[in-house]
Amino acid sequence: MLARSCLRSTRTFAGAKNGAINFTKRAASSSSSGSTAPAQPVMLNIAAVASTAVAIGSIAWYYHLYGPTANAMTPAEEGLHPTKYPWVHQQALKTFDHQALRRGFQVYREVCASCHSLSRVPYRALVGVLLTVDEAKALAEENEYDTEPNDEGEIEKRPGKLSDYLPAPYKNDEAARAANNGALPPDLSLITKARHGGCDYIFSLLTGYPEEPPAGAQVGAGLNFNPYFPGTGIAMARVLYDGLVEYEDETPASTSQMAKDVVEFLNWAAEPEMDDRKRMGFKVLTVTTVLFALSVWVKRYKWAHIKSRKIVYDPPKVGDGPAPRY
Amino acid sequence: MGIWDVITDIVEAATPWTVAEAEAAAAPAAEEATNEQATEDSKPASEEPEAEEAAEEEDAEKEEEEEEEEEDDEEEIVDPKEKFEEECRESKQCAPAKHHFEECVDRVNNGSKEDCVEEFFHLTHCATDCAAPKVWSALK
DSSP: OHHHHHHHHHHHHHHHHHHHHHHHHHHHHHHHHTTOOOOOHHHHHHHHHHHHHHHHHHHHHHHHHHSSOOOOOOHHHHOOOOOOOOOGGGSTTOOOOHHHHHHHHHHHHHTGGGTOOOTTOBHHHHBTTTBOHHHHHHHHHTSEEEOOOOTTSOOOEEEOOTTSBOOOSSSSHHHHHHHTTTOOOOOOTTHHHHSTTHHHHHHHHHHOOOSSOOTTOOOOTTOEEOTTSTTSEESSOOOOOTTSSOOTTOOOOOHHHHHHHHHHHHHHHHOTTHHHHHHHHHHHHHHHHHHHHHHHHHHHHHHHHHHTOOOOOOOOOOOSSOOOOO | OOHHHHHHHHHHHHSTTOOOOSOSTHHHHHHHHHHHHSOTTHHHHHHHHHHHHHHHHHHHHHHHHHHHHHHSBTTBOOOHHHHHHHHHHHSSTTHHHHHHHHHHHHHHHTTOOOOOHHHHHHHHHHHHHHHHHHHHHHOO
């Protein structure tokens, strides 16, 4: 309606203006050329005014249809951005806290592993990082794995070895979906790298379930409200509750403690090379400083004779007479 | 295990830059081997560093446990995150966000058809932001 009313006003305005201009022109031309017949100026005016009106109208109609951008993204769809937490292991020269990794693995095994796989981590990777060889072997032997085909071509079961990978809770994605109401629990091997916000996001997600969703929020069937999950409806319910896990080092197992430990463990699972990487980086810096110092000394050595030379102009003595003139 | 392994074991145990191996159970076997084959002089050399390391670890653990006990409220586990965020929500810093959220809740309870997700986000963001360093100093 607004567009149409605007249109009407512009048309009348344009018509009046055009008419006025053309009228003066016609008056001028008629006065100069006398009695030559004008080529039906009224019709021309009408055509010009009408085409202009149509042009303006089409622009207005187009803007009415497509002009305003559709801002479909709401904060709820975006999800709450996680707060930055001061993770110690993310500092430039800090390693993982391996006690925390050990606790985090315990949390993963006792809580997360019932739904989430950790398929890229073998038992051997745990050795020396958070388990001893014997602990890792004992853990591996708790699970059965397929053998190579025997003489009759049949595949039997054998207890796990260090070279085996952590077992997945479900046979395949379809089974996982079927068991979880259609939602697929993602593999956690690289999850801290795979999610925007990394450690902060996962920590916030695990600890961020409110007691009840805020007033008026729509939570879908089978979903739970979590502000950090894009769309706020997450299929995973809150799993970490105070005292759920009994830590072997008697750390009080509060929700946030478990979340912190398991996130650090997952960060290790995603980048097990981090400690080595930081050490390598420091080595590089050390070697570079030595080389730089060396290069400074070499430069001084090489430039010594250039810097210490003295250029003297000793003009030739030309007799006792006056200076030669050219 | 040959005699050369025994010698290298002894050397590794005696040198200060030795790498701490994760093999806990392998250590006694190595010691037995040293008892059988090596001379008596080598035994203290192989045992001393381990004993020192163990002692240091114990000390560190004790200190940590003492700190925990101070924080631990007698078996009643209080989640520091929830505690500090609750304090932060009530703080002056988050008063505007809390005010808006509560007004929104009132509106919804009086029949408005909006949702308070955005207000909730602002309040939560303020609370977590304020609580983050406190939570981290409370957690291990």
